[in-house]
Amino acid sequence: MKKAERTRQFIIETAAPIFNEKGIAGTTIDDVLAATKMAKGGLYGHFNSKEEIAYTMVDFLLGKLSDRVISEIGKEKTAKGKLFAFMNVYKNPLASYIEGGCPILNFGVESDDTSSVVKKKVKDIIEGTRTMLTEIINSGITNKEFSDTLDAQDFALKLFTTLEGAMMVSRVTGSNKPMNDLIRMLKKDLELHEIKA
Secondary structure, X not given: OOHHHHHXXXXXXXXXXXXXXXXXXHOOHHHHHHHHOOOXXXXXXXXXXXXXXXXXXXXXXXXXXXXXXXXXXXXXXXHHHHHHHHHHHOOOHHHOOOOOOOHHHHHHHHHOOOOHHHHHHHHHHHHHXXXXXXXXXXHHHHXXXXXXXXXXXXXXXXXXXXXXXXXXXXXXXXXXXXXXXXXHHHHHHHHOOEOOO
């Protein structure tokens, strides 16, 4: 990696948590300069505008979340194991591996009425995640792990939206309990459709 690429990556990794915690509108260029200890000219040598910085941060954070999800579910062989692994990615919202919590929730709420570009980025990851979950569930039905009474699309929607909602509740209340309770309920709900050997 060349020096310019290393510097750009340093800016992204340093500034991304600020954007995730304060939001795009709430983060100023001065925040980025203070965190990176760079001069404004140096920063703009790597990015053309605050907008470009913001879009880069969104891509970086959504990519970091996707990479974690893919890594965790990739360790499992069964559909049930993959779905449980997906749920477990969310299990500690107060000490998330991404500072500031889930970027889907954070940027999704902020961009709803303010940025069509960010809204599309978040929409794409939501739809991609739902598709992935639906495919995992359908593979579980095909492989006779789950009964065909389990509606893959409905459960994928329920799973994803419940976890995102629980993320918000846990972070606002300052407790992991709502998330852990909901994960327990979702696992129990999924096991009701499990075909016992």
